[in-house]
Amino acid sequence: MMKALYLSCALLALLPWLAWAQPPPRSVARPPPTTRPPTAAPLSAAAREGMRLAEQGCQSDGYDAELCEKAISQLEVAARENPEQVEVQLALAQACWNRSFQERPESRSRRNWQQRATDIFERLVDQRVGDARPYYELSMRRKDDAQRMSLLRRTVELNPRHARAHQDLAWGLLRQGKPDEATRVYQRHLEVSPVKDRQEAHENLRFAGALARAQRPQQAAQVLETVMDQMQGERRAERCLLLQSVDPRLVEARPQVKRELQELRPYCTNTEHLDRAVELEQQGRVDEALMELERQVDINPKPEETYVMLERLYLRKGQPEKAAEVTTRYLRSEPETREKCERFQRISPRTLRAMDTPTLEATRRQCTTP
Structure with a gap:
């Protein structure tokens, strides 16, 4: 009996040492928890009908007062049913904005409709939705340049292919005296939005001229060269008409581009x-x-x-x-x-x-x- 007691005490004394001497248990690597973006609930029948009516009746071209009123009513119902539907909120905001132009320019009712649209965009931005559209829409309605720039930066973060946001952001950077960053942003605009018509090409050439005035002739020539490359598929006469008024200073640093312009100009000048x-x-x-x-x-x-x-x-x-x-x-x-x-x-x-x-x-x- 005493011998068994002595053995038990000896084992108890050894337990801490045995525990210390054992290698620590290996930790099993577990995969990080997977996070999935929340799936938007399907649009309700009222939402689908409201968006369809807004598409038909609330557009700037072909506005139909009766259809647009119905669209706004349907979208309001859908927005109350599910305030998280960004598509519904955006459709309602745009419908209200277009509805405002049916009122007299200086009337309170026009301001009220436009404020209603702006409130929706502001609410979506405050909710930090992961959709670029409300940020860009709100940027166009902000007069404060700092606020506009912040909204535009967020827009291009959420949608790196948003051409107009890149363009607006580049002009803002130029106003802030940051021509180098403005050039990088505008080049991104040119990448995601190749020239489609003469109006877009004129706007791009206007930016090149602004860069030249900001003492950035190399960057200005780079924008001009990109425009010329994108217009290679156009008829020669069309290219000539567009480029005939280009400031010659833009191409002083680009002999090849200068030569191309000189060869092109006779096709639409001296006529x-x-x-x-x-x-x-x-x-x-x-x-x-x-x-x-x-x-x-x-x-x-x-x-x-x-x-x-x-x-x-x-x-x-x-x-x-x-x-x-x-x-x-x-x-x-x-x-x-x-x-x-x-x-x-x-x-x-x-x-x-x-x-x-x-x-x-x-x-x-x-x-x-x-």
Whole structure:
């Protein structure tokens, strides 16, 4: 009995040492908890109907007062049912904003409708929703530049491909005296929003001019070069009309770009006789118009419209041989295959029949080669 007691006491004394001597238990690596973004609840029937009516009746173009009133009522119901639906809130805000323009410009009711829309955008921003649209919409309604810039920065964080936000942010940075950062932001705008029409290209060239005035000629030339690259698919005359007013200082640091502009300008400048011919044709003075067009060819033969007009007027006078002669002259002198072939597609069948066979066949082969 005593022996067993002594053994038990000895074991108890050894337990702390044994515990210390054992290697610590290995911790099992557990994967971090997965966080999933909350899934938006499906839109209710009232929400879908309200958004459909707003799309039909509350747009700036084609506004329908009755449909828009119904849309706003439906969207209000949907917003009360589920205030978390960002799509519904945005649709309601935009509908209220467009509704405001049905009121007199200085009326209180217009201000009330617009304030209602602004309140919705502010509420969404205060809730820090992960949608870029309310931040951008609110930025356009803020007069304070610091607030606008903060909203624009948040917009591009949430949507890195938001072209207008990048553009507005770049202009703001330029106003703040940060031309280098403004250039980087504007280049991003050009990446996500290639030039689609002349108005956009003009806006881009306006920014290049502002950079030049901010003593950043290299960055200004870079924006200009990007615009020119994006417009390569446009007709030459269109490119010429857009770029003819570019400040020559923008390309002093880019000899290649300067040379391209110099080669392009004759296609839409020095056209006094062509312009006069247009006026004479409108007055019915066809023979005098033809004389002015021939003078235009002698002074500056580059503008394609000169040959288009010569062909039309000679056909009008019943002289297809003359029309064929001036058209052949153009086709033989045109250096760019794309311009030549596009013009070839628009030549009158009467002119084609009067053209000499070698020129006709050579041009047809050139323009049908894949």
